[in-house]
Amino acid sequence: MLLKLSWRNIWRNKRRSLVVLGSVIVGIIAVLFMNGFMNGMLNQMLSNQISTSVSHIQIHKKGFNDNKTVQNYLPNPANVDNILRDNKDIKAFSKRVITFGLISSASNSSGVYINGIVPEEEKQVSIINRQIVEGEYFSGGKGEIVIGSKLAEKLDVTLGDKVVAMSNTPSGTIGSEVFRVVGIFKTFSSEFDKSFIYIPMQTVQEMLNIDDKIYEFAIVTKDYHKVEEVKNSINEELNQNYEVLSYKDLLPFLVYQIDLSKESMWIFNVIIELALIFGIINAMLMAVFERINEIGVLMSIGMKNIKIFTMILLEGLIIGIIGTAVGLGLGYLIMLPLQKVGLNLAIYTESLESFGVGAVIYPTVSIDDVIGILIAIPFISIVGAIYPAYKAIKLDPVYAIRYV
Amino acid sequence: MEILKTENLEKVYEDNGVPVHALKGINLTINKGDYLVIAGPSGSGKTTLLNLLGALDTPTKGKILFEGTDLAKKSRRELSEFRLQNLGFIFQAYNLIPVLTAIENIEFSMMLSGIPENERRERALSLMHELDIKELADKRPNEMSGGQQQRVAVARAIVNDPEVVLADEPTANLDSATGSVLLDLMEKMNKEKNITFIFSSHDKQVIDRAGILLKLKDGKIEK
Known part of the structure; x- marks a missing residue:
């Protein structure tokens, strides 16, 4: 009552x-x-x-994240590749060659992150292929490069235009290559669109004269909530020459x-x-x-x-x-x-x-x-x-x- | 059998810093089954005395003994329980709970006593039948006349089988015919159930029916 x-x-x-x-x-x-x-x-x-570049987990040679030099390539990447293939919690992974460099067109030049990727693998871990607003992702042709819209604006280039990318090689010389723009992407971040370029990995390896060396494995887990768990399990299988970092370690800010x-x-x-x-x-x-x-x-x-x-x-x-x-x-x-x-x-x-x-x-x-x-x-x-x-x-x- | 007794009861109010002696040494004995009317002009202290007898107020001096127990020594919580178990109240303005129906108003004090729902509904209906107000069961106070409300108030006051019912000017807001019917009802309850009634009133028809008449003047019992 x-x-x-x-x-x-x-x-x-x-x-x-x-x-x-x-x-x-x-x-x-x-x-x-x-x-x-x-x-x-x-x-x-x-x-x-995460979806444009960082992914859930990255594996590098120890110290690479703090000092991204071309000398810091991954030791024994084939072993890492095997470990990742055996891990049931991993949805996909992609190999990358990453270095800083300079890209120039006829009218301008800009400092960039050069991403050497395996296009089919990269599709599984990032959304770059889906962010193409002009041209195409990669067709398998020679000298192809995909750049961001802001960078294209800055360099004043469009599809089919030529650009030159250059970077330091491990031996201290400058490696450079001429590319033709086949795709222009636009993501949610203007900063990203201004500073990231994508080139097939083998071309970058040739440009840098590093044989089949790679610098990074980018990994996407099946369950977003299990990232730390997967990171720890990978860490247990690798020795101290590697660093296994989750997106939380990579994006602390x-x-x-x-x-x-x-x-x-x-x-x-x-x-x-x-x-x-x-x-x-x-x-x-x-x-x-x-x-x-x-x-x-x-x-x-x-x-x-x-x-x-x-x-x-x-x-x-x-x-x-x-x-x-x-x-x-x-x-x-x-x-x-x-x-x-x-x-x-x-x-x-x-x-x-x-x-x-x-x-x-x-x-x-x-x-x-x-x-x-x-x-x-x-x-x-x-x-x-x-x-x-x-x-x-x-x-x-x-x-x-x-x-x- | 003695049920209520006061000894040298005094009550002093502060009115804007000025002490007002509302009661000046009241000695009174009320027995079980008494039908007592406290009469007197406005300001004579009737309501003050009724409030003290009803354990709503505490005396400045003196004692109020209910079956030998001094009410002044009880805590506020104990006084609530005391009122619930021993007293019934009837007010001048009826004072039914406006959001409850007549039967719910009657059941309310039983609910406070912890009586189970079935039993209290049965008792309320039986009393309403006895008081001839059964047809009001589902009406809210604003759907009833003054006389009907006061009859429901009487039912609420007696349903818990109190020792004493205190009625403060119960007929003041009623016409004389309705007031008379109500007084008949209370007289009947007094005789049939031996409930002690204490009235405060200056209504002639209440005073005329008094078993015991207590006249107050300036806070004292008139001889």
Whole structure:
């Protein structure tokens, strides 16, 4: 009956209860949207980095990640190749020759990361082949190069134009080669499009005069959540001459940025929840002050303070539960299409691309956010009702039953 | 059998820093089954005395003994339990819980006493039948007349089998015919169930029916 009484008390002033519910619902939608937007943006930043070049795991000669010189090629790559082929948790891997170099056209030149790749293998670990906006990926012809759109702009070249790539060889000489642009890619990151070029691996090996040496294995695991586990299992099979790094090791700043953003979202959530608490305190106080006489009657007929306190907390809890259910439902209805079609922020394309995000953000609502809301909102609704409930039980019954 | 007794009961209020002596040494003994009316002009201290007898207020001086136990020594929590188990209240403005139906209002104090739902529904219906208000069972207070509400309030007050029912100006908001019907009802309950009734009123028809009349003036019992 206490629950029935609390439920009916809420609806005795429908307008006020609906306003409080509205604020709870709007708060939940705001939290869902902000968290979803930030999650989506950060996940996109990370997954774009992973899918364009970083992959889940990389294997190098020890020290290569800190000092990417041509002398730091992988020892015994055939052994590594065998180990990776035997690992059931690996979806695909690709061999790479990576070095810094210079690319020049007739009108300009630019410093670049030269990526010597096996085109068919690279397709399995990165999305470069799917980001081609002009021309084609690789056809198997001689002297083919694929470059980014920003670089093409800078070099003022287009499909079929000639460019010269050059880099240091391990012996200290300069290796260079003439290439013809067969494909231009455009990813989510303008920085990437400006500084990465792709050439078939064998051509780069010939240019650098390094026989069949390679510098990197890029690996994609079957289960994204098992990256660290796979990394450790590979590490156990390789000796100390190698370094096995996950994307977390390779992108520490981005991982740190994601953690920081999650922390700041937590603060944003607390601010919204504090605002909700004060909204609930205000509404519940009004509800208590409106019912002083009635509370006096309840006290006089013998209702104990604990039950009066519980009754008011229940009113807060009911508001919290209804608000949570409706807020999550509406939030889900709003977020569902956004998750699929994304939020087009074309007017911010340039700045978003400089962060490696892309103009369309796909908000993602995590189960953690939903669980957080399911726990937090009913809880803060109870917290918001504590002070009004305390005020109610502190009423003097003689004063309360006389109150008009 | 003595049920309530006061000894040198005094109550002093502070009104804007000025002490107001509402009761000045009240000595009173009420026996089981009494039908007592406390009468007197406004400001004579009737309601103050009723509040003290109803354990809603504490005296400044003196004792209130209920079956020999001093109520002034009980904590707020104990007084709540005491009121629930021993007292019934009828108010001038009926004071039913507006969001509950008549039967739920009657059941409420039984719910507070922990009586199971089936039993309390049965008892409430039986009492409503006895008081001829069964047809009001599913009506909310705003759907009932003043007289009907006050009859429901009487049912709420007596349903828990209290020792004493305290009624503060119960007929003040009713016309004389309705008031008379209500008083008949309370007299009947007093006689049939031996419930002690204590009224505070200056309504002539309440005073005329008093078993014991206690006149108050300026906080003292008039001889």
